[in-house]
Amino acid sequence: MSDHATDLATETFVAHRNLLFTVAYEMLGSAADAEDVLQETWLRWVEVDLEQVRDQRAYLVRVTTRQALNRLRTMSRRKEAYVGPWLPEPLLTAPDVAEDAELAESVSMAMMLVLETLSPTERAVFVLREAFDVSYEEIAAAVDKSPAAVRQIAHRARRHVDARRPREVVSPSQTRAVLESFRRALSTGDLQGLLAVLAPEAVLVSDGGGIKQAAPRPIISADKVARFIIGGAGKKGATLTSDPTLVNGNPALVLRLDGEIDGVLAIRVEDARITGLYYVRNPEKLSRVESETALTLR
Numbered sequence: 001m002s003d004h005a006t007d008l009a010t011e012t013f014v015a016h017r018n019l020l021f022t023v024a025y026e027m028l029g030s031a032a033d034a035e036d037v038l039q040e041t042w043l044r045w046v047e048v049d050l051e052q053v054r055d056q057r058a059y060l061v062r063v064t065t066r067q068a069l070n071r072l073r074t075m076s077r078r079k080e081a082y083v084g085p086w087l088p089e090p091l092l093t094a095p096d097v098a099e100d101a102e103l104a105e106s107v108s109m110a111m112m113l114v115l116e117t118l119s120p121t122e123r124a125v126f127v128l129r130e131a132f133d134v135s136y137e138e139i140a141a142a143v144d145k146s147p148a149a150v151r152q153i154a155h156r157a158r159r160h161v162d163a164r165r166p167r168e169v170v171s172p173s174q175t176r177a178v179l180e181s182f183r184r185a186l187s188t189g190d191l192q193g194l195l196a197v198l199a200p201e202a203v204l205v206s207d208g209g210g211i212k213q214a215a216p217r218p219i220i221s222a223d224k225v226a227r228f229i230i231g232g233a234g235k236k237g238a239t240l241t242s243d244p245t246l247v248n249g250n251p252a253l254v255l256r257l258d259g260e261i262d263g264v265l266a267i268r269v270e271d272a273r274i275t276g277l278y279y280v281r282n283p284e285k286l287s288r289v290e291s292e293t294a295l296t297l298r
Contacts, residue, residue, distance in 0.1 A: 009046050012056050019057075019132070020064045022107070026127045027068040028075060029088035029112050031288050037067045058138050065124050065142040072120045083210030085218065087278050088112040089285040090247045090264040092292050104249030105169055106131040109266040109278040112248065113205075114164045118157055125150055126157040170269045176244070176251045178269050183242050183253060191230055198222035199273040204229070209282030212263075225277065245293070254293060261290050 013020075020041060024034035041064045053059045079086050088109060105111055106127075115123050124143055128134040136147045136154070143150065178197060185193030204225045208214030219225050238257040242265075245254050252266040264286065268276030280286065 006046065008050060009048070012050075013042055013045055013060065016057055016060050020060055023061060023064050023127060023132065024068045025091060026107060026112070026115065026131060027065070027123055028072055029116065030075070030285075031089045031091050033071055033075065034068075037064060037071055040067045058134075058141075061128070061132075061134065062138065062142040065128065065139075069120050069124055069143070072123070076120070083208075084214050084216050085205045085207055086116075087205060087207035087280050087285075088248070090252070090266065090280050090289050092289055093246050093249045095246060104172070105166070107248045108166075108250050108268070109248050110166055110268040110276055111161075113278075114161055117164065118160060121145070122153055122157040122160070125153045126161060129154045130158065130161075166268060166275075167270060172251060174272065175267070175269050178272060178274060179244065179251050179253065179267060182267070182274060183244070186229065186240075186242060189230055191226055194226040194229060195222050197274055198225055199270065199275045202273075202275055202277065204277040204279065206263075206279040207282050207285070209284060211283055212281040214279070214281055243293075247289075254289065261286055261293070264289055 017038065020038055021034055024037040025031055028034055028037070041060065044063055044067075045060065048059070050056070090109075091107065093104075093107070115126070118126060121143055125139055128139045128142065129136070134142075136150045139145075139154075140147045140150045145153070181197045182194065184190070185197065200222050201220070202222045202225050204215070204219040206214035206219075215228065219228050239259075240262075241256045241259075242253040243256070245252055245264075247264055247266050250266060252264060254264055255262045263279050263281040266278045266280075267274050268278075
């Protein structure tokens, strides 16, 4: 490929990079793996004769989807051996993502966990169709199915997700208000304050990956969740601080013990109370958050 062709390939790839990353991340739930998929896509892209590509965006999405599907099947074997509950890698997001209600919901922790219950092909079809409005014909080319088959898969996946997704889309301001009440109760060790903001059926899922201590299975009910949180916050006499941020398009907290990142807490809010808490402690999933928050603190 000539220097001019390489420049054109680079310009096109950079123009679509955010889209490609989001496609890969929503399929994989891992920013690190999504970056690897983009690298693999780039290596294939620079070998292509651009004059033969009619729709460059569609072509890049197709290659990214295929690479993500390959990796998703490999990741499924890794997850089988994973210690404790598995949560998506937290992704710091810009405020404009949070203001886009549909996009924020599509990358939320709650939705990412729902997507985990789909087969790899169902997940690819759902993400491309529902989040990015890709045509059935383009999706068919990406997943090696007929358009008619893709329509059936999309219908089945949509029905599956609708039965499990949050019942309502909550605005960022509502989530921030609930999260701030939770944060105040956490900082003062106020058990009643936590119970007031937790829904009776609240569920806490914590992911330590076998590296950091975490609950081996989900904790269910407001009382058990509140007591688990209060007990964990008071351990070892360390100073716990919490910083509001945006994770996966929604308000969240970065928790620190004596100044060091302990984890990222995302929440699911319904009817002005917290129904789901997702606490990622696995250091391998926090390196991106740690480096990006360190940059903002400088």
